[in-house]
Amino acid sequence: MIGLGALGSISSDLLARAGVGHLRLVDRDVVELTNLQRQSLDRPKADAAAERLRSVNSQIEIEPLSKDVHSATVRDLLRDTDIVVDGTDNLETRFLLNEAAIEANVPFVYGGAIATYGMAFAIRTPVTACFRCFNPNAPPPGSLPTCETAGILNAASAMVGAIQAGEALRLLLGETPSGVLFVVDGWHPDIQRIHIGRRSDCPTCVQGEREYLGAKRTQVLASLCGSDTISLDPVHHGSIDMEAVADRLAALGSTRRSGGVLVADVEGRRLTIFPDGRALIRGVKDEAEARGVYAKYVGI
Ligand SMILES: [Zn+2]
Known part of the structure; x- marks a missing residue:
């Protein structure tokens, strides 16, 4: 699912x-x-x-x-x-x-x-x-x-x-x-x-193109429906040092651990950080701002 x-x-x-x-x-x-x-x-x-x-x-x-x-x-x-x-x-x-x-x-x-x-x-x-x-x-x-x-x-x-x-x-x-x-x-x-019949010239199931599967990106950003939240996945990451990130963010705002994630309220934004480095960033107006917030507080 x-x-x-x-x-x-x-x-x-x-x-x-x-x-x-x-x-x-x-x-x-x-x-x-x-x-x-x-x-x-x-x-x-x-x-x-x-x-x-x-x-x-x-x-x-x-x-x-x-x-x-x-x-x-x-x-x-x-x-x-x-x-x-x-x-x-x-x-x-x-x-x-x-x-x-x-x-x-x-x-x-x-x-x-x-x-x-x-x-x-x-x-x-x-x-x-x-x-x-x-x-x-x-x-x-x-x-x-x-x-x-x-x-x-x-x-x-x-x-x-x-x-x-x-x-x-x-x-x-x-x-x-x-x-x-x-x-x-x-x-x-x-x-x-x-x-619905198959298209004889379908690029995906007939010609075998993998346009989406083949896309290589270093960061994947997506805005979440119904909120001012952006998901940022740095893609080629391992697990991050949650303790180190938590210590760094605690100096700037309030942080707490909840269900395996780290939640930090810093300068009007809420960051929810997952152990694999992915983050949800709330309170940003666009992807560029989200990218900046991630670089500043989590690091790339
Ligand atoms: Zn098809």
């Missing part, structure tokens, strides 16, 4: 209840919880989701991973899986997952929701089209509504998540994928079925 937002929390809940034996939960974000002493605690969203799902079904294995998904991490995240379920909130990650799933020869169950509608499609090439077949060109940045600008109706995301879970179960049980794109209207409830 890649992404544990509106779609991912629905489909992972259904898959856990259905008894899927091993769920790997991947999300890069943290959730803020307030405990009985009114202290605010940041916790990796993957860990919080794992705990909730363990209470739903204690008989299955649940593996939370607090990771960002990009070209340097995706192969490891898909290793030894039988299926990948899309709970992401952006097209770039979907193009990447599409390529990685084809390479790993596992099905990929796409799902997306925005405003009051959504879509789901179970991909298993070469039997079905791939994600690129029906999205041949990535639209230019800024041309689509996002969950920040349009919001999402929870009924629409629940319908899409339920279809994804059903399609994932069918594929896990060895059924042939339908090749049908489900288009959901959550406001005037309706599901349309559209048969």
Whole structure:
């Protein structure tokens, strides 16, 4: 399960209840919880989701991973899986997952929701089209509504998540994928079925291009939906010295350790730093500022 937002929390809940034996939960974000002493605690969203799902079904294995998904991490995240379920909130990650799933020869169950509608499609090439077949060109940045600008109706995301879970179960049980794109209207409830054929000239599943998987970057930045938070992953890192970073930041602001992460409030920004060097930076206006904050407080 890649992404544990509106779609991912629905489909992972259904898959856990259905008894899927091993769920790997991947999300890069943290959730803020307030405990009985009114202290605010940041916790990796993957860990919080794992705990909730363990209470739903204690008989299955649940593996939370607090990771960002990009070209340097995706192969490891898909290793030894039988299926990948899309709970992401952006097209770039979907193009990447599409390529990685084809390479790993596992099905990929796409799902997306925005405003009051959504879509789901179970991909298993070469039997079905791939994600690129029906999205041949990535639209230019800024041309689509996002969950920040349009919001999402929870009924629409629940319908899409339920279809994804059903399609994932069918594929896990060895059924042939339908090749049908489900288009959901959550406001005037309706599901349309559209048969999607493969494109004979698809760059990904026919010509074998790996445009997204092959991208080499030294830093991956992404803004998180619905917040002024940017995720920065320095990519080629090992584990960092959390104690040293904590000492350095303690001199500049308030710091605390919480669920394996270091949270620091420094000069109006909140940094949540993970042991592998990734950081969430809240209170910045753009990626350039986030990059500067990371260099200044964590170091590259
Ligand atoms: Zn294709």
